Every structure is written in C-alpha cells, then in structure tokens.
Amino acid sequence: MSTPAAVRVAYRDWLLYRQVWRSNAVGAFVQPLLYLLGVGLGIGTLVDDNAGSTVILEGTSYFAFYATALIATTPMFNTSGEALWSTMDGFTWGNAYRAMVATPLDPRDVAAGFVIRFGARAAIASTGVAVVLALFDDTRSLGLIPAVFVGVLCGLAFAMPIAAWTSSRAQADSFPAILRFGIIPMFLFGGAFYPITQLPDALEVVAWATPLFHAIELTRGAVLGGLSTDLAVVHLAVLTAYIAVGWIACVRTIRRRLWP
Amino acid sequence: MSSAAPLIQATGLKKRFGDFVAVDGIDFEVAPGESFGFLGPNGAGKTSTMRMIGCVSPVTAGSLRIFGLDPDEDGRTIRSRMGVVPQLDQLDNELTVLENLVIYARYFDISKAEARTRAGELLDFVQLTEKASSTVEPLSGGQKRRVSIARSLISEPELLILDEPTTGLDPQARHVLWDRLYQLKEQGRTLVLTTHYMDEAEQLCDRLVVMDAGKIVAEGAPRDLITTYSTREVLEMRFGRGRNAEFIADAESVSERVEVLPDRLLVYTDDGEAALVALHARDVVPDSALVRRSSLEDVFLRLTGRTLVD
Ligand SMILES: Nc1ncnc2c1ncn2[C@@H]1O[C@H](COP(=O)(O)OP(=O)(O)OP(=O)(O)O)[C@@H](O)[C@H]1O
Ligand SMILES: [Mg+2]
Numbered sequence: 001m002s003t004p005a006a007v008r009v010a011y012r013d014w015l016l017y018r019q020v021w022r023s024n025a026v027g028a029f030v031q032p033l034l035y036l037l038g039v040g041l042g043i044g045t046l047v048d049d050n051a052g053s054t055v056i057l058e059g060t061s062y063f064a065f066y067a068t069a070l071i072a073t074t075p076m077f078n079t080s081g082e083a084l085w086s087t088m089d090g091f092t093w094g095n096a097y098r099a100m101v102a103t104p105l106d107p108r109d110v111a112a113g114f115v116i117r118f119g120a121r122a123a124i125a126s127t128g129v130a131v132v133l134a135l136f137d138d139t140r141s142l143g144l145i146p147a148v149f150v151g152v153l154c155g156l157a158f159a160m161p162i163a164a165w166t167s168s169r170a171q172a173d174s175f176p177a178i179l180r181f182g183i184i185p186m187f188l189f190g191g192a193f194y195p196i197t198q199l200p201d202a203l204e205v206v207a208w209a210t211p212l213f214h215a216i217e218l219t220r221g222a223v224l225g226g227l228s229t230d231l232a233v234v235h236l237a238v239l240t241a242y243i244a245v246g247w248i249a250c251v252r253t254i255r256r257r258l259w260p
Numbered sequence: 261m262s263s264a265a266p267l268i269q270a271t272g273l274k275k276r277f278g279d280f281v282a283v284d285g286i287d288f289e290v291a292p293g294e295s296f297g298f299l300g301p302n303g304a305g306k307t308s309t310m311r312m313i314g315c316v317s318p319v320t321a322g323s324l325r326i327f328g329l330d331p332d333e334d335g336r337t338i339r340s341r342m343g344v345v346p347q348l349d350q351l352d353n354e355l356t357v358l359e360n361l362v363i364y365a366r367y368f369d370i371s372k373a374e375a376r377t378r379a380g381e382l383l384d385f386v387q388l389t390e391k392a393s394s395t396v397e398p399l400s401g402g403q404k405r406r407v408s409i410a411r412s413l414i415s416e417p418e419l420l421i422l423d424e425p426t427t428g429l430d431p432q433a434r435h436v437l438w439d440r441l442y443q444l445k446e447q448g449r450t451l452v453l454t455t456h457y458m459d460e461a462e463q464l465c466d467r468l469v470v471m472d473a474g475k476i477v478a479e480g481a482p483r484d485l486i487t488t489y490s491t492r493e494v495l496e497m498r499f500g501r502g503r504n505a506e507f508i509a510d511a512e513s514v515s516e517r518v519e520v521l522p523d524r525l526l527v528y529t530d531d532g533e534a535a536l537v538a539l540h541a542r543d544v545v546p547d548s549a550l551v552r553r554s555s556l557e558d559v560f561l562r563l564t565g566r567t568l569v570d
Contacts, residue, residue: 003369012363012366098346099364102314104340104368105337259316260320
C-alpha cells in the first residue's frame with residue numbers, strides 16, 4: 001500500500017513540528033485571546049453606539065466584527081512567515097528539498113507537501129481563534145466550523161504564491177518588505193478593523209483584489225450571518241484562484257530551482 | 261569492458277548553464293558492478309555530470325541512459341533504483357540521525373517499520389549506532405558524511421553515486437569510509453564517484469576518466485593510465501625557490517621528461533635512484549630529493565599541465 005507522496009513529504013514537517021508543537025499550539029490560542037481582549041473589547045466599548053457604528057456594522061458589536069476577522073488574519077500571518085523563512089531553509093541552509101528531489105519524489109510532490117504543511121499550520125491557527133471565539137456570547141456559533149475551513153483557504157491563498165516567490169529567491173533580503181508592505185497593509189486595509197466601504201473608493205477596489213478581504217467576508221458571514229450565497233461563491237472563487245495560481249507558480253519555481 | 265549491457269551510457273553528453281558549457285560532450289560507459297571514477301580539478305564538470313546521472317539536472321544535448329532508461333522520461337524510476345551522496349551533505353540538522361534515515365526511506369515509500377530495521381543495520385555498517393538518537397547538528401564532518409552514506413543506502417540501491425565522498429575528512433575518517441565503500445563494491449553494487457584525491461581514485465576505482473574543463477582527457481584503469489602517461493618512478497628534487505628552472509637541462513639529460521613546479525622539479529624515469537646518482541655525478545646536488553612511484557597526480561599533470569591539488 002503506497003502512501004501519497006505529499007503525505008510522505010509532510011512527514012518530515014511533522015517530525016520538525018513535533019519539536020515545537022506545545023508552544024505553537026498554546027500560542028495559537030493565547031495570541032488571539034490577547035488581541036481580542038486588547039483590541040476587540042477595549043476599542044469595542046469606545047466604538048459601540050458611537051459615530052453611527054450600529055448602522056455601519058449592521059447591528060453587530062465591534063467585538064464580534066473584529067473577532068470574526070481574526071479567523072482569517074491569524075492563519076495569514078502564520079503561513080506567510082512559514083512560506084518565507086521556513087521554506088527558504090529547505091532550499092538553502094538545510095537543502096531538504098534538494099535531498100527530496102534526488103529520490104523518486106519530484107518538484108510537484110514537494111509543492112504538494114507545501115499544501116499539507118501550510119494547510120495544517122493554517123488549520124491550527126484558525127482553530128485556535130475559533131476556540132477562543134466560542135468562549136464569547138457574541139461569537140459563539142456553529143458557523144465557526146465553516147469559518148475554520150475558510151481560514152485554511154486563506155492561509156493557502158497567501159502561502160502558496162509566497163512560497164513560489166521564496167523558491168525563486170537566492171536570498172531572503174526581500175522577505176521583511178513582503179511583510180511590511182504586503183501583509184500588514186492588507187491587515188490594516190482589508191476589512192479587519194472596519195468595513196472597506198469606509199475606505200476611499202480607489203482603496204476599496206484594491207481591497208477587493210486581495211485574498212484577505214474575501215476571506216474576512218466569508219469568516220464574518222459564516223459566524224454572524226448576512227452574507228448572500230452569490231457573494232459567498234465569488235469570495236470562495238477568488239481564494240481558490242489565488243491558491244491555484246500559487247500552486248502552478250510553485251511547481252515551476254521549485255523545478256527551476258532544484259533541477260537547473 | 262564486460263559484455264553485460266552498460267548500467268550507464270553517455271554519448272556526446274553536454275550540460276550548458278546559459279552560455280557557459282560545464283560538460284562539453286563526453287562519452288563514457290559504466291558496467292554493472294563496476295566502480296567508476298570522475299577525477300578532475302575544481303570546475304571540471306564532475307558534479308554537473310553526476311547531477312545529470314542523478315536525474316536532477318536536464319541533459320542539454322547528447323544522450324544519457326541509466327539502466328537503459330532515459331532520464332527525461334523515466335527520471336522517477338531511475339532515481340528509485342539509485343542512491344545519492346551529494347557533494348554537500350543535505351541532512352536535516354535538527355532531526356536525529358535515525359529520523360533522517362527514516363524520512364528519507366519514506367521518500368522511497370518504504371514503510372516506517374522496514375525503514376527502522378534497515379536504519380539500524382546501516383548505522384551499524386557506518387559505525388554510528390551510538391549516535392542514532394543524537395541530532396545531526398553536533399556531529400563531526402566525518403560522522404555527517406557517514407550518515408549521508410547510510411542514508412543513500414536505505415533504499416538498497418543497485419547504483420550508488422558519490423560526489424566527493426571524503427573531501428574535508430581527516431585521513432583516518434577517509435580510510436574508514438574507503439573501507440565501507442570497498443565493502444559495498446564487494447557486495448556487487450555499482451559505484452560512481454568523483455574525487456580530487458589520487459589515492460582515493462587508485463584505491464576505489466576499477467576505471468576512471470580524468471576530466472578537465474568539461475572534457476574527458478583520459479580514460480582507463482588507474483594503473484594503465486599511469487603506465488600510459490607516466491614512468492614507473494618519479495624523482496622529486498628541490499633546489500630552493502626560483503632555482504629549480506636552472507637544472508632543467510641536466511634533469512632532462514637523465515630522464516624521459518621533466519616538469520617544473522614552483523617548488524620542485526619532477527623527473528620522470530623508470531629508475532629514480534639511478535637518475536639521482538647520474539645527476540650527482542654531474543655535480544647537480546639538490547637541497548632535497550625523493551624517489552616515489554608514479555601516481556595519477558602525474559598523469560593529470562602530464563595531461564593538463566596543472567596539478568590537481570596544491
Ligand atoms: N547551476 C549552475 N549555474 C551556472 N553555472 C553552474 C551551475 N552549476 C555548475 N556551474 C558551473 O559549471 C562548472 C562546473 O561545475 P561543477 O560543479 O560540475 O564542477 P566540479 O568538477 O564538480 O567542481 P568541484 O571539484 O569544485 O566540485 C563550474 O564552472 C560551475 O561554476
Ligand atoms: Mg563538484
């Protein structure tokens with residue numbers, strides 16, 4: 001009985017993760033809790049019922065509005081870091097991927113292993129947030145379950161294109177800029193803190209092009225309701241497109257990198 | 261050469277990186293059970309050739325068959341029957357030695373239970389049993405090299421390709437490795453290896469090719485190469501820096517050939533002692549003199565005009 005190649009690739013990731021799982025799993029739970037207590041509750045008390053917030057947020061509390069976005073943003077941060085430095089390690093410092101493609105595995109199998117690794121990391125991150133949200137009345141909902149699934153898609157929609165970029169880089173010097181000028185602005189302007197309708201029109205269009213906005217609409221809709229099926233399909237399609245393009249790019253850049 | 265179908269067959273094999281030609285149309289065959297070497301200086305194209313054989317670098321031109329298969333079409337099958345020791349270790353430093361072997365076995369779809377059994381035997385074979393549960397990071401260079409060799413054997417490959425298996429190791433570690441490689445050869449495995457070390461090539465290779473600047477400049481059994489391209493003995497003389505050239509004419513008169521290196525004169529002759537006596541008779545007295553047997557180093561010098569290792 002043969003095991004799928006991607007699973008055998010991911011077995012290595014599992015052995016490495018096993019060494020850090022305790023701190024990683026605790027972090028996945030504690031970090032969103034801190035964010036929520038700090039930003040969600042703190043700012044929430046300032047915002048709720050002020051400046052027309054009830055209308056703008058369509059009746060939900062600021063806490064619930066912000067908290068549901070974390071199910072998407074947390075895996076985004078997690079897998080982006082993983083797709084940059086940890087992935088670079090496999091190409092350069094540790095060369096693990098080079099070792100893999102000298103066996104019956106090929107670059108496509110390495111990329112498939114990425115999907116499992118990033119998917120699992122995203123699942124751990126969004127599950128941690130979902131568990132925290134289940135503690136609060138405003139966000140306790142069965143919709144947290146599909147929201148975790150969206151969190152996984154969101155993580156992959158970031159990680160796969162980023163991993164393709166990483167695979168094509170000889171050095172890691174561009175990585176901090178990706179976080180500073182790519183990921184963090186999305187976090188700030190992608191609809192996590194306020195509806196993107198509050199943005200100037202031009203920026204609103206930009207937000208529509210980012211995967212994060214679509215993921216947040218889905219997680220929020222899943223937990224709080226109020227999302228039409230049509231729009232949900234559009235959001236899912238955009239996330240899937242990012243993953244698909246990332247996958248194709250990954251297979252190519254890995255092949256070029258490892259099989260010159 | 262044996263009559264069995266060759267395990268590896270290359271014709272006009274070429275590798276280009278952009279405009280740069282790393283391997284420039286080489287022909288060679290490796291028979292089953294043979295131990296075959298690529299000898300050459302830095303940048304000769306040894307690794308580039310090994311990587312094409314390992315099906316991890318597309319052939320630019322010419323033809324390459326391994327197990328009679330085409331790397332372009334059947335790379336996966338070829339790689340499944342081959343073990344690879346790369347020039348630089350590619351071990352997972354944060355994992356243990358045993359884990360390194362087991363994950364690698366999983367890449368070949370060998371079950372974990374089977375992998376552990378084989379790993380135990382192989383660690384025994386490379387004398388690292390007591391390091392099984394140590395992480396790789398703190399191991400010495402020679403120990404890491406042995407882990408790499410054990411790992412390359414986990415799939416019980418018919419063909420083993422080793423890129424500079426002993427570079428950077430101290431003499432004792434090299435001898436331990438040679439002994440292990442010799443055992444593998446006795447088990448009937450086919451070995452293809454690259455090296456800068458003449459003694460390594462002489463010890464381990466049934467046959468070898470000398471590469472220089474992407475081309476094969478000579479091919480044969482080590483002893484035959486020495487017989488063909490060199491004399492039985494070499495007299496090495498030192499007269500002090502800058503003075504060696506003064507004695508070329510004298511040296512030539514008592515030998516077949518003379519090479520001048522920055523620090524010494526190499527006098528090629530079948531009887532080094534006699535040559536030295538003859539030179540003394542002409543009042544040519546070096547600061548120091550040494551008679552030794554010819555080696556592949558001399559073959560290389562003859563063929564390329566350069567020394568292989570300084
Ligand atoms: N991926 C690559 N891209 C560009 N040039 C390369 C690449 N790989 C090798 N080369 C060049 O090809 C030439 C042959 O390199 P190769 O690694 O095959 O030499 P080698 O005989 O193994 O040398 P060494 O003894 O130093 O390991 C070198 O000039 C090297 O710079
Ligand atoms: Mg090399």
